Structure formats: structure tokens, C-alpha cells
Amino acid sequence: MNWSLFFGELVSGLTLGSIYALIALGYTMVYGILKLLNFAHGDVYMVGAFVGFFVLKWLGGPLAPAVTGWLAVAIMFTVAMLACGALGVGIERFAYRPLRNAPRIAPLISALGVSIFLQNSALLLWGPQFRDYDTFDLVGVKSYHIGTNFFISNVQILTISVSIGLTILLALVISRTRTGKAMRATSFDRDAAEMMGISIDRVISFTFFLGSALAAAGGIMFGLVFGQIFSLMGFTAGLKGFTAAVVGGIGSIPGAVLGGFLIGLTEAFATGYLPGGSVYANLYVFALLIVMFLIRPTGLLGSPVIQKV
Amino acid sequence: MAALLELRDVSKAFGGLQVIDHLNLHVDEGEIVSVIGPNGAGKTTVFNLITGIYHVDSGEIVFEGDKVSGLPPHAITNRGIARTFQTLRLFLNMTVLENVMAAEYGQTKATALEAMLQLPRARREEKRIRKVAEEKLAFFGQRLAGYRHDQPAYSLSYANRRRLEIARAMATNARLLLLDEPAAGMNPHETHEITELIGKLRDDADYSILVIEHDMHVVEGISDRVIALDHGVKIAEGLFDEVATHPLVIEAYLGVRAEAEAV
């Protein structure tokens, strides 16, 4: 067995997976509370990557940043997460909130509209070309190895640990804070929560803020890991993030993380091992989604739903 | 005479909760049977099991001598069992007549292709089920008559929506109607009317009826036999007066024993 290929795919799968997990968290939270599939979420992720890029440019660019590389990265994360959080709140406020009591198909189509709007706005403003993060020059990529076959870079370690850290932070916010409790109450029964004096609008806005901020973090991670971003990157990533959320069991926070890693690993190992994997890896992810639905439609950690009549 | 519908030792659990526990129940031809019991007793679950929305965990459900448990809902309906819903589930954006005609799907055969080309069978069937639907609606007298046929169902009043649900169930060509709280949310006058209607369904239209009802006046007025459920178990069965005065039933509704212990 070729262990260096195996470990290589493992590490890249975990790295990809931690990005998908961050996207999946946003889907899962919004779905849990609004029962809405937020198609625009993938595009928020893309916007996050671009905001990070422009912050980097504003700081002097990857070759000559005004502050040290790691500090620049931290600033990129902060600004992009705040900006995308605000974007998410705005999307909810204007495209979804007026439709909260509309027929079920309406917010979905509205979401599709927002997605296409964001994607093409990016195309209009920033063009179709790739933008470079130049991670090598920015932070000085180092590779560590354990044994002879296991390599991992500092950027990969950063990605995986930031992703896990953010997830733990999110879990704490949801389980410990007042707003987190309000979120859980709202996802359980919106009307009852409202009658108990919870401001539903604020809870939903907060949910969108959190989810979008996480997506922005994912976007920057993508830029750091792959060194490049582009304006159409949101669509496929959004699909896979949602797949991760579904595979893990939509509405479940640990499920989203688990699903994210599963999707990332599937993609990486499909690339390395399966026929046609280098170009068809996404088809294998799709197959995984289908298989998941056939054997366990509620996802790995989702709870079965009893139909009320 | 063999029972029209028979539940033999039926059980159903959701997770760890035993909702129906070894229930035996039967409805004879031409009978009106009422199911009573406190909230959460499993009454609606019985309906969902009979109509195939839920699958039984054990036991079997037999209709006209054939086992129907395990069939998909539409097949069970085609065998001759139709129901109404406690929370109304009309096709709100379809017209009154369409609501009734939609329920006649099982009695028609023409394929989509035949409809596209307007072949004779499609047109013949269409004419026939329209007539049947109008007949079913006529059963309700003026309430769902004439000009109302082409109104969307959402424009009907609450009581009329309940009536339309019954008409829709009748149109499936059922022999057994399952009515889930037909008098819920109605005023005394409408309740009285629905009581008479249920009697008429049996006497004039030859339906056998299994009905869930909370209003004891309705239950008293219509039932040949009453079955009381509590926590998925049958606690009493018989004539209204027997069941209504049965100690277990009173306990289930009022919690007598618990109070006695507390004192």
C-alpha cells in the first residue's frame, strides 16, 4: 500500500472537510430555525473569501503586508466574518423575512434569486479570473512530517484547528448563552417561543449572522489552503456544505461537523483512489448523498421525524 | 355476521412509547361505533393505522375478510375505507367539486395519454365521476349546492369544510367511513346538524361508521356502540350508558384514583 498517498489524501480530506463543516454549520442552523434551505449561503462563503482578499490587498498585499503574516490572516478573518455576518443578516431581512408566512416554495425561489444575484454581482465587480492569496509568501508555508509518509503543513493545521475551535465556540454560544437558548427554543417551536416573549426576528438575525460569519471563515480558509479564490467558487462549495449538513443530520451541530469531514474525506479519497476521481470526485460525493438518503434519510445524527396527522 | 372491519391484537409504539397496546376492535356492517378517550389516548393513531399512514408493529387489520394492514394508504382506500381529518386537510386551492372528484381517482382508469388525446374512455369516465361527485355533494342539501361547486375550497366556512371532507371521503366509494372529530369547532346548531347527518349517512347511504368524538351529546346521539381508550388500551366497550358510567372511563377522564390517593 502506498502510505504516502493514503496520508496525503487523509490530510487533504480533513482540511477540505473542516471547510465544508463550517459551511454546513450555517445551513444546519438556518434550517433548524427557519426550515429554509438558504441557497445563497455558498455565495456568502465566496464573498467572505473576497473580503479577505481585499483586506489583504488593503494591508499591502501578500508580498509586503503592513503587519506580520499571521496577524494579517487574523485581521482578514475578523473583517470578513463581520462583513459576511452583516451580509447574512441583510439577506434574511430583505429576501426571506417578508416571506416567512408565504407558501413554502416562495422563500426557496427567493433564495435561488439571491444566490444568482450575489454570484453574478461578484462576476460583474471582480471578474471571472482567479485571485491569489499567495499563502506561501504571506505566512511562509512549512511542512511537518511524522514518520516518513505523514506530512501536514502549518496552514492545514491552522485550518483544521480553527474550524474545530469555531465549532466549539458555536456549541458554547448555543448551549450556554441566553440567545443560544432562545435559538434552541425557536428551532423547536417558533410560535411557542414567540409567545414566551422571545424576539423571533432577533434570534433569526443572530442565527444568520453566526452562520454567515462561519461561512466567511471557511472562504478564507479555502483561499489560504489553495492559494486562490474565484467568483464562482460558492456554488459547488455550497452544494457540498449542504450535503454535509444533510449527511450529518440537518439541524444537528455535531452532525454538520461530522458530515463535513465525511464529505471532505470522500472527495479526497475519491480523487486519489476511484476511477476518474481526479475530475469526477464530485460525482462520488453526489453518490454518497444519494446512498445516505436511501439508507438513512434523517442523516447520521438526525432524529427520525414522526408525521403528524 | 362477520365484522366489516376488525383490528386483531394491534400494537404500535413510537420510540419507547406504546401508543396502541394489543388493541382488539371491530365494526360490523351498518354499525356506528364511537371511539372516546382523553387526549393522547391513541384514538387518531387507530385511524392512522387503519388507513395505512402508520404501519402496525404487530397484529393485523382485516377489512371484509381480507388483511389490509401493510397495504399503502391509497390501496386501503380503494378497498373501501375512507377518512376525514381532525385538522382539516382539504385541497384548499381546488374547487369544491374538484376536491370531491380528486377522491375518485381510484375508481378511474384512463391514463394521462388518453386524457391528452381525449380518447373515449377518458371522456366517459370524466362524465361519470362528475355526476357521482355532484350526487355526493347533493347529500348535504343546500350547504354545498350549485354555485358553491366552482368555488375554491378555501372560501368555505369552517363547518362547510368539515362537510366537504365528508363528501370527499364518500366519493372514494367507501363502505366504511372513519370520521375524526366531525363536530370539533362547531356551534351547537351545527353540531346538531352533524349528528343528524351521521345518522343519515348510515340509514340512507348505507355506510358503516367509526367515529372519534369528544362531544358526549354527539356520541350519545349516534352510537350503536362505544369504545373507550386510554393509553392505547381499550378500557371499556358497550352501549353509551354502560361506557359513560364505567369506573375506568370516569377515572381516565377525571383521574379519580389519583385524587383519592392524594386525599
Place this chain on the structure above:
Amino acid sequence: MSSLGGGQPGEGGLPAAAPEPVDAPDRVKVGVDEWVAEAEGRRAARSGLTGALVRVWERLPAPARLAILIGPFAIFPFITNEGNLYRYGLITIIYALLALGLNVVVGFAGLLDLGYVAFFGVGAYLYGIMASGHSGHHLQAEIAIPIVVISTALFGLLLGLTSWRLLGDYLAIVTLFFLQAFVIFVNNANGGLNDFSYPFVGKVDLTGGSNGLDQIDPLNFFGYHITTTKGYYFFTLISITLLMTMLYFVNGSRTGRAWRALREDPLAAEVMSVPVNRLKLLAFMFGAATAGFSGTIYGAVQSGAFPGDYDVGLLITIYAIVILGGLGSIGGVVIGALVVNGAPELLRSSSNARFLFYGVLLLALFIAMRPWYKPVVVLLGTIAFGFAVHGIASAVWSRGTAGHIEGGGQLGRALEHWVLLPRNTSSIAGWAYFALIVAALVLTLLRGWWRALALIPTLYLASFVWENKLVEQVSGATRLILLGGLLVVIMNVRPSGIFGTSRVEIA
């Protein structure tokens, strides 16, 4: 707004800014019970021309309505040239044909199928594989089309199977992923180094990869080749007329009723003797077959099939057509296709696009604002505002007025004195675009004269962004931006589309 429906909230259709409980009595719930219950009243109360037209339309017998919809299309080829016939006519009715199938899946049966346009692609590619110089086979159309229709229907059946277990949103994502999978596949299935190696046959160039599958044969029925645009136009027009007629009959049949019942309430439908799973499959198959058929025509017309043609851009276009026309409305699809395809086609040349842009703005202004003098004030205000800004700018910021409108005609020359045209626009215009979006959103929060007042700089900003940014990419990004925005706005203002009837839905 009163001309569209008096019961809609406020003037712009969006609820007030102040956060209020969901059940606030004064908020009108679009699409919800009581709102729809009043639909009859609103329609009857429609004043003026629109109301009269709607009433007349509804009283017409079906054949007359069909004739009114199709008639102009039948005349069109005789009053226009080849190029216009292709762009405004042929493509529009191919899209309309495609949208008719989607209307069955989404509009009739209520299944949100976002993989729909993949079947359009399957149709084009499959036909291309059976009849093109690329593949080396040259099958006759009378054999190829039935094969395409049957195979796409089978694909539809397979995708439809997922609808047995998946509801609403889940179905949407699986089908969207299916579309993505299709695009990935056709982009790579060229028998190249990375492609699959199939059992028995090994590597095969199926689709030509990202270069597309070229040299597709023209449709050839029993030796008669359709070669002209006009030929394809009439072939498609006849197909769509037949399909609309057949759909009309199906809609009134047991199948149509069962589809609508399933859209309303799948569980109740199942219990009322409708085999819901079978009908879902039927809808999927029907839609897929229609898409496959129209894809074949499209492939033959283009004499090629290219991966980029069957992507999300097309999906959004077709959805916009169906939604604009009204979900479930057969005739609406034709109008939707005319608006969604015809208008952006006009956008392709920038001077046409300019007229269209300002025309639509003016029209919207005068339709949406009442009483009549309000839009007049806004219009005059905007014009004055523009000259003021331009005047100040030319004094203090010469670069801001240095640009030119190229090929703009008289309107363009006039605008040069009104709208700012900085020479190096890219970053300024980018911020302006951003500002425009924010301004438009803020507008929805304002009321009465405040809104009218805020509209003046917003309109000026809009025209600034248009001239400096949007006009650059009228046939690409701009078109999709407008379509995306249109979907959001329609969903907010009139979820039932132009021709659709309002529906009630109780959660």
C-alpha cells in the same frame, strides 16, 4: 400598486421596518388564508384597463386564448428577418417549450426540481451522440427523437425515485446536485486521460468535454431536412401548440387533479386514493421527456451541444419564466418566455439596452407610484438632481465627467451631460453598485413622501451604475443579476406570478 392588487401591503409590497410580531393583525400575509380568501374581491375591484382585460381573458373559451397566445408567434416570421427570428422568436419558444415541462413538475405537482435543465442537456447530447459528425452516427430524427424522449423520461424516472423519500428542500438540493453532476460529467466525458474507462468499450469520447459536441445534424425526418430558422421555428411552434393543448386536457383530467391534490397535500391525496408516488414519477417523467425533446431541437438548431449552455444560468432563466408566467398556468409560460428571453435579448446591444433600461424604470415608476403627480415630481427631481450633480462635478472634479458613452445615439449624447462618467471607473463604479443595492433596500423600508424623496438620488445612482458598470456586461452577468433580483422581487410582491392565481397555504 393598486392596479395590481389593492390588498397588497403598502406601496412597495414590503412590510414596515419596525419589527413586529408575526401575527400582527395589520400585516397582510401574502399567500396566506385570509389574504387569498379576498382574492376574488381584489380581482373584481381591479380598476381600469388591467381589471377589464383580466375579466375578458377569463371569460374567453380555451381555444380562443390559445389562438391569442400563439397567433402573434405565427405571424412573426413574416414580418422580421432571419437574425431576429432566431433570437427573439426561436429561442423564446424553445425556452417556452422547456418551461412547459417544468411547469408540470413544479407548477402542477409542486415538486421543486432544480435539476430540470439537465434533461434539456441530456436531450441535446443524446441526439448529438446519435446524429452528428462528432460521433459519426447519423440517425434519422423520426428514430432519434423517440429514443431521446424515452431515455430522458427514464432518467426522469430515476431522479424522480428520490422524490419518494425526499420532500421539498431535500428534493431541491438533490436535484440541484444532479444538475451539477451532469455538468461535471459532460465537461469531462471526452475519453481523455482522466475519464472513466467503461466496461467492454474502454474510453469513449461521448460529449467532447469542455469543447462541446459539435457538428450535430439538422433534424431529418424521413429524408426531409429542416435547415432554415423558419423551419425550426414552425416545427417548435407546432410542437408547443400541441403540447399546450394536451396539457390543458391533462390538467382537467384525473391525472391533473391528482397532481394538484398532491401539490396541496400529499398525505391527504394518498388517503383519498391517489397513488402519490406513482404520480410524482409521472410528473418527473413527463417533465424530463419534454425537456429532452426541446433539448434535441436546441441541439439541432445550434448544431452543437456545449456544457455551459445547460448550467445554473439556464435553470434560473427557466424558473424565472415559469414563475413570472405563474406556477401552474399553461399560457403564462409563453408570456414569461417572451419577457424573460425577449427582453434580455434586447439587452445584447448596449444602445437598445439603454432604451430598455430607462424605459422599464419609467414604466415601473409610473405603475408603482400613486397618485399620478408623485412619479412626475420624482422624475423632474431626478433630472434636476442629475444636472446639479453634473454641474458641480464638472467644476470641482473634471475626471468625473471626462468619459463618453460610445454608440449611445441621441439618448447617449444627452446622457453625457447628465450622468457622471469618470474615466477610470472600475473601483468607483464598484462602490456605487454596492451603494445602489443598499439604497434600494433602504427604499423598501421608507414610506410615502420619504420614499419618493429617497428615490431621486437612488434613481440617479442607478443610472450612474448602469452607464459605468452594468452596461459593460449586458448579456452576461448583468442579465443574470437582473433575473436574480427579479425572482426575489416577484416572490415578495406577487408570489403567484403574472398569470397565476393566488393560492392559500396554511402551515
